Amino acid sequence: xxxxxxxxxxxxxxxxxxxxxxxxxxxxxxxxxxxxxxxxxxxxxxxxxxxxxxxxxxxxxxxxxxxxxxxxxxxxxxxxxxxxxxxxxxxxxxxxxxxxxxxxxxxxxxxxxxxxxxxxxxxxxxxxxxxxxxxxxxxxxx
Amino acid sequence: xxxxxxxxxxxxxxxxxxxxxxxxxxxxxxxxxxxxxxxxxxxxxxxxxxxxxxxxxxxxxxxxxxxxxxxxxxxxxxxxxxxxxxxxxxxxxxxxxxxxxxxxxxx
Numbered sequence: 001x002x003x004x005x006x007x008x009x010x011x012x013x014x015x016x017x018x019x020x021x022x023x024x025x026x027x028x029x030x031x032x033x034x035x036x037x038x039x040x041x042x043x044x045x046x047x048x049x050x051x052x053x054x055x056x057x058x059x060x061x062x063x064x065x066x067x068x069x070x071x072x073x074x075x076x077x078x079x080x081x082x083x084x085x086x087x088x089x090x091x092x093x094x095x096x097x098x099x100x101x102x103x104x105x106x107x108x109x110x111x112x113x114x115x116x117x118x119x120x121x122x123x124x125x126x127x128x129x130x131x132x133x134x135x136x137x138x139x140x141x142x
Numbered sequence: 143x144x145x146x147x148x149x150x151x152x153x154x155x156x157x158x159x160x161x162x163x164x165x166x167x168x169x170x171x172x173x174x175x176x177x178x179x180x181x182x183x184x185x186x187x188x189x190x191x192x193x194x195x196x197x198x199x200x201x202x203x204x205x206x207x208x209x210x211x212x213x214x215x216x217x218x219x220x221x222x223x224x225x226x227x228x229x230x231x232x233x234x235x236x237x238x239x240x241x242x243x244x245x246x247x248x249x
Contacts, residue, residue, distance in 0.1 A: 002169075006176035013183030020186075049187040067176055067193070067202045071183045120185050123212055127182045130223045131175055137230045138168070141237065 003135045005067070010128040012052055012070030017121040019073045020047050024114050031105045034093040041093075042103040044079035079104055156240060164233045170197060171226040177202045178219050181210050 023045045030042040052069035081104045089098030153159045174195040180202075184190035192205040 002172040003175060006172075006179040009176060009179040009183050013179075013185075016183075017186075049184075049189075051184070051187075051190065067180060070180065071187060071190075116186055119212070123182050123185060123216065124179075126216065127179050127219055130219050131179065134172070134175060134223055134226045137227055141230060141234050 003131055003138070006131045007128060007135075009070035010124050010131065012072060013124040014121060014128070016047075016049060016071045016073050017117050017124065020117045021114070021121075023047050023076060024110050024117065027105045028107070028110050030103055031107065033103060034091075034100060041083050041101045042105070044081070044103065044105045045076050046079050047073045048075045048077060050074045161233070161236055164229055164236065167229045168226065168233065170195070170200070171222055171229060173200070173202075174222050175219075175226070178215055178222060182212070182215050182219070185210055185212055185215075 027044050030036075033042040034040075036042050049071055052072040054067075054069045083101035083104050085099045086102055087098055088094055088100045091100045094100045151157065151162055151165075153162060177193050177195040181192055184192075190210070191208045192210045193202045194205045195201075196203045
């Protein structure tokens, strides 16, 4: 209820942004990986965000209408765009024409995503701190 | 936790209408904070429809423009925070007045 709900929403967003950051790290780390457990080159991972439903007890007591429980990463999907082909006949994973399939990870794209995630993370920390300050002030009524 | 039914408090000699209005304002600022937090939480979610807090209905409703601008949300956040802070200070001073009235009689 009330401020607790605001805090929970901010925390859920901080968590979602951290997961997104982990995915970006994974994409950047595997920018040249040509062998994966599933076979073939690494595929870029994308997080899918969706609104977190309210917990049952919260939904019963919530008078705030359309408010949900914040945000969550519901699944992590593979980017279906084709792999980059680079001519490198000496590479052990080159095909018969001498082309190597490299992951469909674009350095620039990941860097731009990283800026978005960092800013969103900061914004949610600010929201969390503002709510925390409100809660502390409420306790000072006497 | 079940939904609480709160009886409206009638103003009396000790708790005047200012007192009750301050309590309501604090309650509204608290609810609005959750709505702003939700908008900021979904800043990178492309399918999210922005919400706003309807003061008259006392609940969150879908916003007509549906798009979130981070700067506007942050401004709303600090505005709401400052308002809440002001209401708390006013309420505390109202309580202080009552405290003075009920304790100074023995002098």
